[in-house]
Amino acid sequence: MRLQFVLSEMAIGLRRNISMTVSVVLVTMVSLFFFGFGLLSNAQVDAMKDDWYGKVEVSIFLCPQNSEQANCASGEATQAQKDQLQSQLDSLKPLVQKVFFESKQEAYARFTEQFKDSVISQSVRPEQMPESFRVKLSDPKKYAVVASAFEGAPGVESVLDQRKLLQNLFSVLNGLTLASGAFAVAMTISALLLVATTVRLSAFSRRREIGIMRLVGASRWLIQLPFVLEAILATVLGAAIAVGVLLAGVHFGLTEFLSQKLLFIRFISTADVLRVAPWLFLTGLAISVIASMATMHRYVRV
């Protein structure tokens, strides 16, 4: 009886207040979309860090012919210099986990493979490619040790930490995380206020009923439950749409599109969206329960 009563009251409220309810759904959707977007871009950064920090290497490029670098004034790196570097690297174990010498031929093969669709690959010749030591570190953060040891050593043109290249990308993604976080906060505040306003309007349009309920001794929770449920329904619907949009975005934008183009990046998948979805629903639930209970408090005070 009670449940049926509460549900029918809720339905009446929703019908009377449909435009406000729709706006609650939309605002919650946008708020939770940004929240989810922030969480997902964070997850993307983590996924790439996991994936790439394991793979990244420090590249010690050796002097090629006709380098403009001061350190390479004496011309192309000699075999003696290479042997010297190799033994220096060997002495740095265990920090240096693995050393791999990339010859001009190998560098050329990799280059043409990477840019096989581009016209550049037809204009380079193997002799132009630099030789390099690819050094894998047991702890990629200790890059500075290697850099200082080899920077300016005879026959070394430059030392490149591939992490540096990633850092730029990560800072862009972190910026996105922060920006969407800020949007999420602003939108969550507006969602809270909108839910409060909606509940107030809804309660006002049923102030007669509320007055009678209080008079005949209906319990507090029975009076406020229809309003709270109304708000919950709207925000949970908003959360569901937000999750749907994120799922669609990740599926069609990343899984089906970008990851086909950029094979070397590990992208987040819809599984990651499903992992953050409960948080979106919980946030939506919290918004509606907090805002509606706070608003109804005034109406159920005895």
Added chain:
Amino acid sequence: MITLHKVSKVYALGQRPALDDVTVDIERGEFVFVVGASGSGKSTMLRLVLKEEKATSGTVHVAGRDVAQLSSWKVPQLRRQIGAVFQDFRLLPNKTVAQNVAFALQVIGKPRHVVAQVVPETLQLVGLEGKENRLPHELSGGEQQRVAIARAFVNRPAILLADEPTGNLDPTTSIEIMRLLDRINRTGTTILMATHDDDIVDQLRKRVVELEDGRIVRDEPVGAYDARR
């Protein structure tokens, strides 16, 4: 049933109290008129019984309980024992007669079969059989007040409070409403009715408590509207 002991009520500091040191004791099954000019404190007295207001000082006992001691989540339990009727009926305009009466039972969680049985009984008691499916605006004032009385009485409360229930009705209709309240009183329900309808008070010959500026100036077991007439 209802006991006010040295009750004062001050709404705003510095203002004249709405009730000033009022002591009154109403037994179970009594029918009591509270009379007096507008602003004499009649409505405040009823509101204190419902715990819609708190007494500034003194104690209010209703159905054996000190309402000041009642925690706010127990107030609904108190109100389930009290029916209330007002001058402006306070019906829900978009619900039918039967739905209005059923509403009072539904919101306190009465099971459906109880509602289905008690609502028609009560409507019959107040003389509204055949009008169950009318909307309030299709009824006369007297009929609307009958619906309000049915709603107040449907849960068989021990106490019925009536705040000028005949204030919006013509004399003939008022008499009919009073007959109905009298009938309800005979079932053992304590009735406390605030009014300034002198004809009715004089006709019914019940206990009269007169308030003037928040003080009880007269309390007669069988009284008239005016002091000696």
